[in-house]
Amino acid sequence: MRKFYQYIFISTIVWILLLLGSCTSSEKVDFSTQIKPILNNKCITCHGGIKKNAGFSLLFEDEALGDTESGRPAIIPGDASGSELIRRLHEDDPELRMPYEKPKLSEEEIDLLTRWIDQGAEWGEHWAYSLPKKVDVPVLAQEAGFASNSSSDFIKNGIDNFVAARLESEQLEPNVPAEKNTIARRVALDVTGLPPNEELFTAFSSGNLSYESLVDSLLSRETYGEKWASWWLDMARYSDTKGYEKDMGRSIHEYRDWIIKSLNKDMPYDQFTVEQLAGDLLPEPSVDQLIATAFHRNTMNNDEGGTDDEEYRVASVIDRVNTTFEVWQSTTIGCVQCHSHPYDPFKHKEYYNLMAFFDNTRDEDMPSEAPVLKFYSPEIQQKVDKINAWVAENGSEKTVRQYQDFLLYNEPVYNSHHLKDIQNGSYDDHASTVLWDDGSAKYENVSSNGTTALYFKHRSGINGTTLTFRKNNSKGEILAQTKINKTQGSIIRKIPFKNVDEKFDLYIETNNNGVAKEVNILNLYWVALLDDIPGKGKSGYASINNTLVEVLNTDTPTVPIMIENPEHMKRTTQVFERGSWLTKTDTVEPNTPKTLNEWNADWPKNRLGLSQWIVSKQNPLTARTLVNRVWHQIFGRGLVSTIEDIGSQSEPPSHPALLDWLALRFMNEHNWSIRSLVKEIVMSGTYRQNSENSPELYQKDPNNELYARGPRIRLSAEQIRDQALAVSGLLSSKMYGPGVMPPQPEGIWETVYSDAKWIESKGEDRYRRAVYTYMKRTSPYPSFMSFDGGSREVCSIRRTVTNTPLQALVTLNDPVYLEASHELAKAMQVSVNPEENITLGFEKATYSKITPAKLEALKELYENSLLEFENDKAAAEPFFHLQKKPSAELAALTIVANAIMNLDEFLTKA
Numbered sequence: 010m011r012k013f014y015q016y017i018f019i020s021t022i023v024w025i026l027l028l029l030g031s032c033t034s035s036e037k038v039d040f041s042t043q044i045k046p047i048l049n050n051k052c053i054t055c056h057g058g059i060k061k062n063a064g065f066s067l068l069f070e071d072e073a074l075g076d077t078e079s080g081r082p083a084i085i086p087g088d089a090s091g092s093e094l095i096r097r098l099h100e101d102d103p104e105l106r107m108p109y110e111k112p113k114l115s116e117e118e119i120d121l122l123t124r125w126i127d128q129g130a131e132w133g134e135h136w137a138y139s140l141p142k143k144v145d146v147p148v149l150a151q152e153a154g155f156a157s158n159s160s161s162d163f164i165k166n167g168i169d170n171f172v173a174a175r176l177e178s179e180q181l182e183p184n185v186p187a188e189k190n191t192i193a194r195r196v197a198l199d200v201t202g203l204p205p206n207e208e209l210f211t212a213f214s215s216g217n218l219s220y221e222s223l224v225d226s227l228l229s230r231e232t233y234g235e236k237w238a239s240w241w242l243d244m245a246r247y248s249d250t251k252g253y254e255k256d257m258g259r260s261i262h263e264y265r266d267w268i269i270k271s272l273n274k275d276m277p278y279d280q281f282t283v284e285q286l287a288g289d290l291l292p293e294p295s296v297d298q299l300i301a302t303a304f305h306r307n308t309m310n311n312d313e314g315g316t317d318d319e320e321y322r323v324a325s326v327i328d329r330v331n332t333t334f335e336v337w338q339s340t341t342i343g344c345v346q347c348h349s350h351p352y353d354p355f356k357h358k359e360y361y362n363l364m365a366f367f368d369n370t371r372d373e374d375m376p377s378e379a380p381v382l383k384f385y386s387p388e389i390q391q392k393v394d395k396i397n398a399w400v401a402e403n404g405s406e407k408t409v410r411q412y413q414d415f416l417l418y419n420e421p422v423y424n425s426h427h428l429k430d431i432q433n434g435s436y437d438d439h440a441s442t443v444l445w446d447d448g449s450a451k452y453e454n455v456s457s458n459g460t461t462a463l464y465f466k467h468r469s470g471i472n473g474t475t476l477t478f479r480k481n482n483s484k485g486e487i488l489a490q491t492k493i494n495k496t497q498g499s500i501i502r503k504i505p506f507k508n509v510d511e512k513f514d515l516y517i518e519t520n521n522n523g524v525a526k527e528v529n530i531l532n533l534y535w536v537a538l539l540d541d542i543p544g545k546g547k548s549g550y551a552s553i554n555n556t557l558v559e560v561l562n563t564d565t566p567t568v569p570i571m572i573e574n575p576e577h578m579k580r581t582t583q584v585f586e587r588g589s590w591l592t593k594t595d596t597v598e599p600n601t602p603k604t605l606n607e608w609n610a611d612w613p614k615n616r617l618g619l620s621q622w623i624v625s626k627q628n629p630l631t632a633r634t635l636v637n638r639v640w641h642q643i644f645g646r647g648l649v650s651t652i653e654d655i656g657s658q659s660e661p662p663s664h665p666a667l668l669d670w671l672a673l674r675f676m677n678e679h680n681w682s683i684r685s686l687v688k689e690i691v692m693s694g695t696y697r698q699n700s701e702n703s704p705e706l707y708q709k710d711p712n713n714e715l716y717a718r719g720p721r722i723r724l725s726a727e728q729i730r731d732q733a734l735a736v737s738g739l740l741s742s743k744m745y746g747p748g749v750m751p752p753q754p755e756g757i758w759e760t761v762y763s764d765a766k767w768i769e770s771k772g773e774d775r776y777r778r779a780v781y782t783y784m785k786r787t788s789p790y791p792s793f794m795s796f797d798g799g800s801r802e803v804c805s806i807r808r809t810v811t812n813t814p815l816q817a818l819v820t821l822n823d824p825v826y827l828e829a830s831h832e833l834a835k836a837m838q839v840s841v842n843p844e845e846n847i848t849l850g851f852e853k854a855t856y857s858k859i860t861p862a863k864l865e866a867l868k869e870l871y872e873n874s875l876l877e878f879e880n881d882k883a884a885a886e887p888f889f890h891l892q893k894k895p896s897a898e899l900a901a902l903t904i905v906a907n908a909i910m911n912l913d914e915f916l917t918k919a
Contacts, residue, residue, distance in 0.1 A: 038125040040133030045657050047118050049352050051108050057351045069354055070132035086130035089123040098122065135353070136662075137339075137655045138604055140629045141669035147174035162186055168693040171667035172716045181709070184698040184718045189214050191699070191919060193223065194856040195719070196691050198918050199643050200227040202236030202728050202778075203735050204856060224691055228684055231744060234273035235780050237683070239727045240642055241268055243805045244336045245285075245304050248784045249748045251378075252309030252802050255762045256787040259310070259378065263568040264303035265780070266745040271301075277681035278635060279624035282337065283617070289571050290617035299382050299417070299570045305329045305367070306569035309786070309802060312376045314438040318426050321374040323590045329367045330360065332804040337623050338605075339634040339655040347588030353656040354604045358584055362600035365582035366619045371420050371572040375440045377534075380418045381567035389563050392556050399553045403544030411539055415464075416560060419501075420572050422464075422535040423452050428517070433526075441468070441499075441532040444519040449483065452515040452536065456577035462541040463489045463506035464561070466534040468499040473523050474530045479516040480509060488515070493531060501561040503554070506538060573615065605629065624681075630655065632672035636686065640671075641807070643690055645722035646712060653806040663714045696720070700919045721919050723810055726796035727779035728918075730825060733910055734776055736854045737832035741773035748783030749774040751790075752824035758788045792819045820911050830907035831895075837902055843871050850906055855914040863912075867905050874901035 038044065048067045055062045064078035077083050083093040098119050100106035106113065114122075125131075146167045163169055163183045176183060187195065193213050197205040205213075209226060212218035218226075227233065247265055250256045271281055284291070286305070288298035308325040327346060334342040344350060345360040371380045385393055393416050400412045414420065425442040429451055434444035442450055463478065474493040479485040488507045521530050542557065544550050574580065583593035599614040606627040612618035623631055633655065641647035648668045651659040662668050671686070679685035690696055698719035706717055713720070724732065734740035749770045758767040767783075769775070782790050789800050795815045799805045820826045837850035847867045851859040859867075878885050878897035885900035895903070909915060 038121055038128055040125065040131060041135050041657075042661070043121050044125050045133070045135065047114070047122065049658055051111070051114060051118070053351055055109065057349075068349065068351070073132070074130065084126060084130050087127065089126040092126050095119070095123055095126065135657045136665065137633065137659070138354075138629055140627065141633065141672045143673065144666045144670040146170045146670070147666075149173055149177065163694040163698075165694040165697070166689060166692055167670065168667065168690065169695050171664050171670065172693075172695045175664055175715055176717055179709070179715055181706070181715060181717045183694065183716075184701070186694070186697050187699045187719055190856050190858075192220070192697055195918055196224060196696075197227055198724065198728060198732075199691060200224070200236065200687065201230055201232035202239070203232055203731055203740075210856065220697075221692065224688055228688060231269075231273050232778075233684070234269040234271075235744070235778050236728075237272050237642075237687075238265065238268045239725070239780050240638075241272075242780070243799060243801065243808070244332075246307045246332070246801045246804050248307065248786050248801045250785045250787070251312065252786040253311045253313060254787075255312045256760070256785060257312055257376075257763060258765060259569070260566060260747070261303055261307065261568055262745075262747050263300050263382075263384075264307070267297060267300045267303075269744070269780070272683065275682055275684040278675075278683055279681045281681075281683075282624050282631075283620040286333065286620040286623070287571075287615070287617035290573060290613070290615055296382070296417075300568055302571035303568055305332070305370075305571055306372065306378070307801075310374055310376075310378060316374075316438075318374040320590060322372065325372065325374065326364060326367045326370075328803065330363050333367075333619075333623075334363075335653065335804050335806055337634060338628075338630040339637070339649075339653065339659075340630065341654050341656065346585070350656075352658045355602050358595070358597060359600070359602045361582060361584045361597045363602075363619075365597055365599040366614075366616050368580050368582045369574045369615070371574055372569070373424055373426070375424060375426075377440055378567075378569040379422075379424075380420045380570055380572045382418050382570045383416075383565040383567055385560075385563070385565055389560060389565070392560050396553060396557050396560065399549070400543060403547065404540070405543075408540045408543055412542075414572075415537070415539060416557075418570065418572060419537070419561070421575050421578055422466075422537040423455065423515075424535050425533050427452060428533075429453055434519075437532070441534045443529045444517075444531045444533065445527050446519065446521050446524055446530060448531070449516065449518040451482075451517065454512050455515045455538070456512050457506070457509045457538050458577060459508055459510075460538040460540050461506055461508050462503055462539050464501060464503050464537040464539060466499055466501045467493065467496070468532040468534075469493050469496050469530060471495060471521060471524055471528065471530045474519055474521040476531065477518050477520070478506070478536075479518065481514045482516050483518065485516055493519075499532070499534060501558065503558055503561075505541070571616070626676050632676050633668060635683070636668060636671045636675055638806075639683065639686055640690065643687070643696065644713070644716070644720045645810075646714070650712075650714075719919075721917060723812070723917050725808070726793040726798040729796055729820070729916060730779045730792065732915070733820075733826055733829040737829040737906075738836060739776045739829055739832050740778070741776045743773055743777055746781070749777050749781050750783050751775050751777075752828075753791055754823075757791055758785065792823050792825065795819045817911060820916075821907060826907065826910060827903075830910055831899075831903045833906040833910075834899055834902040837906060838899060843902075844868060846902060847871060847905055850902075851909055854906075854909045855912070857914060867908060870908055871901050871905045874904040 052067050054060070056065045057068045061072075064076075065083050066072035074082055074084055074086065077093075079093070081093065085092045089095045094107075097105060097107040098114055103110075108114070147170045149164075149170060163173065173183065186192070190210075193205050193210050197203060197209075205227075209218070209223065213220070213223045242265060245268070247261070249259055249261065251259050284298050284301035286302075288294055288301040291298055308328045310325075311321040331343040334340040340353070340355075342350070342355060342360065342363075345355050345357060347357075349355065349357045372378070396416065397409070397413055401409050425440065426436055428436070428442050431442060431448075431450040433446065433448035434442060434450065437443050444450065472494045476491050476493050477487060478489040479487055486507070488509065489504050491502070491504045515536065517533070519531050524530060542550070542554055544553070582597055584595045584597060586592040586594050599619070601608055601619070601622055606622065606625055606629065608622060609625070612621045622628065637647040637649050637652055637655065641652045648664050649655050649659055649662045674689070675681065675686050679689075695716050696719065700719035700721040702718055710717060731740065750767050752769055752775070753767060779793070782793070784790070784801060786800050786802050789798060795813070796819070797808045797811055799808065833850060833854065836853065837846045839849060840846055844864060847864060848859050851863070851867070875897055878900045885895050885897070
């Protein structure tokens with residue numbers, strides 16, 4: 010009888026196990042989360058975008074399910090046992106088993122693939138390429154503890170419901186709220202990049218100001234735009250120099266100022282995007298909209314002699330494609346230049362479809378950085394307005410637009426590096442073609458479009474040169490002719506031009522019988538063909554022409570901008586074989602990847618249309634990308650931790666529903682307002698938690714992926730410097746303008762191509778915010794580099810946070826931090842009691858109370874330093890060059906202040 014019951018018991022257990030196994034095997038396998046990771050990690054290096062061994066690829070559905078070189082498909086939907094893929098996974102022969110020359114797949118992985126094929130091998134879509142769907146805010150279970158007294162303060166807005174639901178599933182509770190002093194400093198640093206001022210801090214700490222009012226006050230300050238501009242400028246690869254070996258200076262600070270102003274007026278992100286990518290293509294673009302396009306003029310420019318201008322123009326276009334997708338789509342598309350993406354569904358040809366959007370701009374790797382937007386003085390602007398008024402009164406709408414543009418940025422022109430068949434002359438690598446006596450060259454396939462005025466920029470050191478422009482060749486009809494004399498530098502001239510109806514070659518020749526052969530008689534930079542100034546024969550016509558030439562030759566501040574080629578100068582874009590710009594194959598038109606949202610027929614096939622495609626609410630990546638990046642800035646970790654990539658190789662979202670909920674709110678309820686998004690995040694209970702950790706929680710969640718505690722992050726390079734200046738009282742509030750040069754160690758900045766030097770700024774420019782510091786790509790500001798700032802040669806989505814001894818050397822020895830410490834020490838010196846002074850300094854710097862242990866340590870440092878300075882009266886002078894004969898007490902207090910600025914409490918946002 011006993012054996013009978015044992016048999017029944019064992020049979021029941023077996024039956025239950027079989028039933029569970031049956032349930033498990035019938036469970037639907039998800040392609041995106043279960044199958045795609047296996048294919049990407051184990052298979053696609055041999056069977057993907059780069060390699061298609063045996064004619065088999067697992068990147069696209071049609072390739073994966075199609076016939077291989079054997080003539081049969083490797084995957085037969087619904088028949089795993091008949092699928093070559095599964096058979097190869099079970100092979101014992103290492104020459105036949107897949108993956109080849111790699112460890113065998115686990116039984117679990119093989120089982121997943123088998124079940125997936127048996128279930129029909131349905132090809133799913135990676136979550137990021139599907140539109141975010143409406144998400145309901147989780148309703149929390151009352152018994153889970155989130156309604157208890159200890160946690161009732163946690164839920165502040167919808168963000169907290171998502172976080173709490175995840176914590177509930179992990180059987181965790183949120184941390185207690187941070188103390189008022191801690192949260193005040195935290196939110197001020199996150200919103201403005203600076204600690205709160207004393208008035209705001211006191212009002213909040215004393216209860217006279219609510220937390221929301223504190224946040225609103227911070228968001229309304231101009232320092233908000235300065236802080237968040239630093240984040241954006243990393244992605245925009247903003248720099249005050251051009252890069253490459255010469256790394257000459259570049260005047261582009263107007264773009265940086267536009268970013269700050271746009272953020273401060275809370276420009277909607279969709280508009281912010283369109284204006285940077287295509288402001289020049291908007292109807293009657295404003296000066297600000299033209300400045301915005303400098304986003305894509307932050308590309309590097311190679312002025313080195315002997316380089317091919319077309320090669321580096323193409324390099325800039327490639328950079329623009331890659332940067333656009335990295336910044337707005339979290340997509341690493343650069344590899345698609347050479348081959349189809351190895352992991353994500355982007356095809357090689359699609360890269361060049363995208364490139365066609367950017368390939369038609371006027372910039373051509375010129376030393377002048379043309380096209381550049383001119384900024385006229387009020388006096389000259391009056392003359393510009395007078396010219397435009399004359400043209401508007403006497404000319405057509407086309408002529409009005411033509412001269413408005415030409416006065417703003419001198420385009421379109423035919424640059425001299427396009428000259429062919431140069432005889433008795435040469436191209437000189439400085440954007441001009443040099444011609445001698447009986448010199449000649451020609452522009453091919455020129456369209457005059459009815460124009461009757463020729464403008465050209467030139468330089469000459471010789472008098473009496475005849476410059477002739479002919480149709481097609483040396484025997485052709487003379488279209489324009491003039492005498493060239495010695496000039497003071499390069500100048501722009503205007504001469505009459507005989508209209509040619511069809512396309513032709515513009516043949517240029519020079520003659521001067523008064524000079525020897527091989528003497529440079531002309532440097533020609535560019536030629537432009539425009540309609541003549543209208544109103545000929547009217548009183549004032551000659552005066553307007555003279556004023557026009559005067560204005561064109563006025564030296565002005567400039568900023569590089571994007572300008573599109575007119576139709577008659579449009580480029581053709583071709584696919585580069587294996588990514589080489591020298592090996593061109595099929596011609597392509599502008600288009601977007603099929604994987605993402607569809608193209609609207611109403612959008613123009615140019616950069617404006619592309620920008621509208623990016624900010625379309627049908628684009629699945631744009632809003633998610635921005636939300637994830639802002640979250641990362643605040644928490645130090647994105648909801649998708651791989652913030653540079655949310656493709657199929659990315660980490661999965663820690664809170665996918667929260668990411669989509671925020672993305673939809675950002676577009677639909679916040680109307681693309683970054684400021685509103687920032688406010689919603691910092692108003693959450695998740696953000697307001699205490700950041701203190703416990704050993705148990707650290708073991709379970711070392712990276713704070715679950716957000717069971719507040720963010721604790723080392724401050725950025727800019728924030729550390731700005732904070733030091735702020736707490737010492739040195740920080741200047743001056744905004745905008747050219748980059749400044751605060752103190753840096755001697756010998757850092759050297760250049761062999763120009764006399765450019767790091768000239769230390771004086772007055773308040775010495776103490777301006779870090780966002781205004783002059784940025785040289787080949788020699789970035791050293792203290793920023795030590796704290797993980799980049800050189801901005803290319804787009805940088807994320808800064809790698811490091812902790813190295815070099816950082817301590819900076820904050821202990823850099824002139825900026827020594828001076829800030831000295832000024833803080835002076836503010837600390839309010840009493841004869843050193844403990845009182847140290848306590849005051851610690852609280853001023855860290856916004857927290859000093860512990861007895863720290864006070865004792867700093868007091869000991871003070872006493873040792875004081876003893877040294879008292880014994881050696883001259884010891885402080887070389888160290889503190891800022892003040893003559895500092896007292897021993899002040900010198901010692903400066904050492905203490907410097908130590909405070911090296912504490913974790915100062916360098917970290919807690």
